[in-house]
Amino acid sequence: MPAKDIIQDFKNGITIPILGELKRKWKVSMIALLYRADHLGLITPNQKRYLIQQFNQLKLRSREPMELDIPEEKPKLIKRWIAEYRTKTKLGTVENGFPIFP
Numbered sequence: 413m414p415a416k417d418i419i420q421d422f423k424n425g426i427t428i429p430i431l432g433e434l435k436r437k438w439k440v441s442m443i444a445l446l447y448r449a450d451h452l453g454l455i456t457p458n459q460k461r462y463l464i465q466q467f468n469q470l471k472l473r474s475r476e477p478m479e480l481d482i483p484e485e486k487p488k489l490i491k492r493w494i495a496e497y498r499t500k501t502k503l504g505t506v507e508n509g510f511p512i513f514p
Contacts, residue, residue, distance in 0.1 A: 413438055413448050422454050428466055432480050439482045442472065 421434055426449050431442040438445065446467075450460050467473045497503065 413440070413445075415452055418445075418448060419452060419454065422449055426455055426459070426463065428463070428470070428472070431463075432477065435476070435480050436482070442476055442480075443467065 418438075421437070422430075424430065426446070428442070431445050434445050435442050446455075446460065446463055449455050455463070464473075
């Protein structure tokens with residue numbers, strides 16, 4: 413979360429709903445966004461304490477809302493590259509019951 417970009421996202425303040433929206437954008441937890449805002453000096457210690465208190469009251473520390481879950485990424489390109497590499501190098505080829513090493 414580059415500082416110059418995330419600072420723009422926090423220009424309207426830092427609240428639980430805003431953290432929820434930003435979670436989808438940045439694909440990190442809401443608490444990570446809160447700590448990033450704190451690290452950048454965008455909130456006071458009292459604001460941080462209050463927001464953490466809200467996280468605890470809403471039980472968001474142990475489980476953020478399911479509707480905000482980030483879908484699991486399923487890489488496809490790397491699998492294709494590995495398959496192509498194995499084909500080119502004959503890696504994993506077996507002849508007469510023995511693996512062939514290029």
